[in-house]
Amino acid sequence: MVKHLLRLMTELSSYRWLSRLMGAFSHSRLSRKLIPTFIRMYQIPAGEAEKDPGQYHSLNEFFSRRLKPGMRPVAGGDGLVASPVDARITAMGELDSGTIMNVKGQDYRLEELLNHSPHLESYKKGFFFVLYLSPTDYHRIHAPISGRKVESDYIRGRAYPVNEFGMTHMKNVLSRNERLITYIAGADGEAAVVKVGAMNVSSIRYSDEQAESWNIGDDLAYFEFGSTVVLLLESGTFTPRPDLTSDTKVRMGELLGTMKRLD
Structure with a gap:
């Protein structure tokens, strides 16, 4: 019963209008207040980010952050x-x-x-x-x-x-x-x-x-x-x-x- 309810809720929440609504909030300056909570909740290594968390203008900007140079060495060589x-x-x-x-x-x-x-x-x-x-x-x-x-x-x-x-x-x-x-x-x-x-x-x-x-x-x-x-x-x-x-x-x-x- 619980599984069916969760599946129904997921079906109803999968429409693009809801994603757009959530996206609009994540792009807003208001959402930046959630960045510290987001970091704590998911134990994100914020020190790897190219900027200090307080410098990001929205939750989305932090989420799609770039990293400091050298944080991810890339395998090099032919093939x-x-x-x-x-x-x-x-x-x-x-x-x-x-x-x-x-x-x-x-x-x-x-x-x-x-x-x-x-x-x-x-x-x-x-x-x-x-x-x-x-x-x-x-x-x-x-x-x-x-x-x-x-x-x-x-x-x-x-x-x-x-x-x-x-x-x-x-x-x-x-x-x-x-x-x-x-x-x-x-x-x-x-x-x-x-x-x-x-x-x-x-x-x-x-x-x-x-x-x-x-x-x-x-x-x-x-x-x-x-x-x-x-x-x-x-x-x-x-x-x-x-x-x-x-x-x-x-x-x-x-x-x-x-x-x-x-x-």
Whole structure:
């Protein structure tokens, strides 16, 4: 009974008008008064931020904060793939004929996640990471590989929570929520960075709308409040770091694995 009630409440709160309302408040100067409470509640390492907490004009500005230089060393070298975010790995593995298997007990079809993009053919036997960002985490998204932008695709959607409850009890959250997808072509293969919006997230934004290429670790985009990134690596190109498993906590810039040049 409680589970059904929570599911109903989540369905009702997933509409974009409510997210816009919450977003408007988080952008207001009034919301800055919540920053100290937010830091304490989620034990955020505020000392890593590029500015003192009192210098941020809104809760949203603090949430999408940049870090001081050197806070996240980035894996460097040819053919490397770095984590685009601070996150916990919710699921990882090889795609099975275009299906992301067993993410909190659910399977996801690639054509639904990528909104039937022709790019999906490149990933049907590729590798995936589902990376969940909690409110504690740094919320900017960085380039996982060096390369050029092939395409950017924005998909309107709902705003279901991507926390434990949402991912377990709501159907196909990753494919139903708002998504901003960046396809990046590197020297050794292509990567798709699927940025998935969440409840009370007012938007997902590029850090530089005009950028056409990135080096590994460059600032790519940011969330306004917590969410998830699905990282896809092109079929036949990726070898994961052997010690990584689901539930591993990773930091932005940390090595995820290597890509090899396609024949």
